[in-house]
Amino acid sequence: MSAPTAPLTPSLTPAFSARARRKAVAGWFFVLPALLLYLFFVIYPFVTSVYYSLTDWDGAQPIKRFVGLGNYQKLLGDNLMWEALWHNVIWVIIGTISPIVIGLLLGVLLWTGTRGRIVFRIVYFIPVVLAEVVVAIILNWIYHPIFGALNEILRSVGLDSLARGWLGDPATALPALLVTAIWGYYGFCFVIIMAGLQNVDIDLVEAATIDGANGWQRFIYIIVPQLSHVLTMITAFTLIGGFNVFGIVFVMTQGGPGTATQVIATYTYRRAFQMSELGYGAALSMVMTIVSLIASYIFIRLRERQE
Amino acid sequence: MNVSNAGSLPGGQEVRAERDLYHSGLKVLGVIVRYGVLIFFALVCLVPLFWVVSTSLKTTREISFSPFGLPAEYRWSTYVQAWTVGRFGKYFMNSVIVTLPIVSFTLALCSLAGYGLARLHFRGVNFIFYLFLIGLMVPFQSVMIPLFYLLKEIGFLGTYWAMIVPSIALGLPFGIFFMRAFFAGLPQELGDAAEIDGCSEWGVFWRVMAPLAGPALSTLTVLSFMGAWNSFLLPLIYMQKENLRPLVLGLMFFRDAYTQNIPLTMAGATIVMAPIIVVYLLFQRSFIQGLTAGALK
Numbered sequence: 001m002s003a004p005t006a007p008l009t010p011s012l013t014p015a016f017s018a019r020a021r022r023k024a025v026a027g028w029f030f031v032l033p034a035l036l037l038y039l040f041f042v043i044y045p046f047v048t049s050v051y052y053s054l055t056d057w058d059g060a061q062p063i064k065r066f067v068g069l070g071n072y073q074k075l076l077g078d079n080l081m082w083e084a085l086w087h088n089v090i091w092v093i094i095g096t097i098s099p100i101v102i103g104l105l106l107g108v109l110l111w112t113g114t115r116g117r118i119v120f121r122i123v124y125f126i127p128v129v130l131a132e133v134v135v136a137i138i139l140n141w142i143y144h145p146i147f148g149a150l151n152e153i154l155r156s157v158g159l160d161s162l163a164r165g166w167l168g169d170p171a172t173a174l175p176a177l178l179v180t181a182i183w184g185y186y187g188f189c190f191v192i193i194m195a196g197l198q199n200v201d202i203d204l205v206e207a208a209t210i211d212g213a214n215g216w217q218r219f220i221y222i223i224v225p226q227l228s229h230v231l232t233m234i235t236a237f238t239l240i241g242g243f244n245v246f247g248i249v250f251v252m253t254q255g256g257p258g259t260a261t262q263v264i265a266t267y268t269y270r271r272a273f274q275m276s277e278l279g280y281g282a283a284l285s286m287v288m289t290i291v292s293l294i295a296s297y298i299f300i301r302l303r304e305r306q307e
Numbered sequence: 308m309n310v311s312n313a314g315s316l317p318g319g320q321e322v323r324a325e326r327d328l329y330h331s332g333l334k335v336l337g338v339i340v341r342y343g344v345l346i347f348f349a350l351v352c353l354v355p356l357f358w359v360v361s362t363s364l365k366t367t368r369e370i371s372f373s374p375f376g377l378p379a380e381y382r383w384s385t386y387v388q389a390w391t392v393g394r395f396g397k398y399f400m401n402s403v404i405v406t407l408p409i410v411s412f413t414l415a416l417c418s419l420a421g422y423g424l425a426r427l428h429f430r431g432v433n434f435i436f437y438l439f440l441i442g443l444m445v446p447f448q449s450v451m452i453p454l455f456y457l458l459k460e461i462g463f464l465g466t467y468w469a470m471i472v473p474s475i476a477l478g479l480p481f482g483i484f485f486m487r488a489f490f491a492g493l494p495q496e497l498g499d500a501a502e503i504d505g506c507s508e509w510g511v512f513w514r515v516m517a518p519l520a521g522p523a524l525s526t527l528t529v530l531s532f533m534g535a536w537n538s539f540l541l542p543l544i545y546m547q548k549e550n551l552r553p554l555v556l557g558l559m560f561f562r563d564a565y566t567q568n569i570p571l572t573m574a575g576a577t578i579v580m581a582p583i584i585v586v587y588l589l590f591q592r593s594f595i596q597g598l599t600a601g602a603l604k
Binding site: 019020022023024025026027028029030031033034035037038040041042043044045046048049052059102105106109110116120121122123124125126127128129130131132133134137138139141142144146147149152183186187188191192195237240243244246247250251265268269272273278281282285286288289292293296297300 | 341344345348349351352353355356358359362370371374375416417419420422423424427428429430432435438439440442443444445446447448449450451452453454456457472473475476477479480483502507508509512533536537539540543544555556558559562569572573576579580583584587588591594595598599601
């Protein structure tokens with residue numbers, strides 16, 4: 001599953017030095033086009049972003065006034081920022097656990113030689129290939145307050161009192177968005193868990209069966225521990241995605257009603273591009289960067305440990 | 308997962324027969340529950356899609372009195388209307404125009420750099436590798452604001468380049484990381500033999516290594532294609548001109564303009580999702596492999 005990593009330090013012997021030099025020159029030529037593009041369009045803007053976050057620039061003035069850590073101080077006292085970050089935390093927790101649980105359930109059910117495995121796999125993965133905007137529009141229609149499927153179903157089983165404008169009600173808007181995200185994502189978790197299940201030692205499971213472990217015990221004590229590395233991978237992956245979530249929220253609620261579904265990415269977009277507070281927006285984007293860096297660092301460390 | 312320990316009862320023919328019956332009953336129940344759950348989640352994936360298509364073929368009135376029924380009359384004219392009013396033809400071409408160069412340059416630049424970092428050792432190779440690794444960790448949001456002004460300054464804003472070039476650059480870290488791992492996994496002797504036969508470094512790469520990279524390249528193709536095709540925030544900021552909008556962005560503005568006309572909106576959504584679902588079904592193996600490579604490789 002994971003390709004071996006190249007040794008980072010080559011061993012050079014004098015006899016090969018001419019060849020080594022030729023390789024070194026060639027190496028630069030191979031790497032240079034990508035490196036230049038990367039430096040100019042990623043690293044340079046990143047450094048500039050840090051600089052912007054220390055100014056109060058509005059995008060129009062020719063001069064960017066340096067305010068030091070002013071934006072960051074403002075950030076700490078910004079209740080909306082904390083609220084948005086809190087929504088991200090909820091998003092990450094529920095948006096990570098639920099698709100993994102569903103993926104595990106489906107994975108285990110299909111693992112033990114169920115027929116039609118390939119067909120199920122193809123079907124579960126369909127929402128994963130759809131663009132966020134498409135997923136958002138589909139679920140928007142399902143949540144439609146008057147004609148939406150969800151309310152129609154509730155009314156048809158006599159639960160009229162539960163029918164509501166799911167996205168317009170501050171109490172249900174965030175859960176409704178989360179369901180949307182999970183709908184578009186559980187197939188992804190399922191496929192990865194299936195891949196992990198290929199490596200689970202079936203003899204161990206059989207031995208446990210002979211020893212009298214029931215299905216639930218086999219699942220918790222034998223299968224899940226052997227899947228731990230796949231599960232940490234998905235968790236880390238989903239964690240990063242959950243802190244950067246933008247499209248679904250932007251298309252479905254724009255962060256509303258009020259601020260009920262504002263997340264850090266939509267809030268950053270709002271301050272930077274709709275309110276033209278570039279400096280403050282840049283500071284907000286640094287919050288996302290720091291959170292992502294921490295999550296990615298953990299991800300990479302876990303990955304290294306497994307190699 | 309079907310439950311199997313019913314507890315052991317003292318011997319006796321009848322008891323055993325009874326127990327067998329009990330067991331086979333449980334087994335059947337297990338199978339029913341298992342398929343029930345599997346089919347339920349399959350329907351959760353499929354029913355909304357069918358519902359979108361069926362809604363798109365109804366009249367606005369029909370939606371209110373028969374929300375779940377099939378359309379009484381298939382109104383394909385809604386699609387003609389969506390296609391012309393929504394300018395999806397134009398947006399589709401825009402998506403193709405930006406996606407093709409993004410995918411091809413991503414493949415070319417990532418294989419070159421990945422190969423260079425994996426097999427041609429030079430001073431600073433570690434540093435460059437870690438520099439790209441940082442890019443794997445920073446979200447798009449952390450560069451989006453200055454990138455806007457950079458693109459404006461160099462005259463890319465208002466052209467297709469505003470989406471093409473940043474998408475390639477932002478895709479480099481993972482692509483290089485991925486290709487480097489692939490090339491590092493090829494046996495060392497392969498290049499040595501070709502070198503002895505008089506191949507240049509370029510020759511080794513182009514004639515020996517690159518032809519072996521097919522599977523890795525197809526994975527990267529899917530990943531970069533889907534990234535570009537479904538990209539949303541980047542064109543939202545950098546492709547604001549109406550005639551530059553890619554498909555996904557066009558759909559969003561279309562939805563905003565025709566919120567009240569539900570069949571028309573659903574026709575738009577169908578136009579956007581249908582091609583990608585068809586392509587996915589044709590190449591499902593590579594799609595699944597490509598899209599999960601980030602978490603698996």
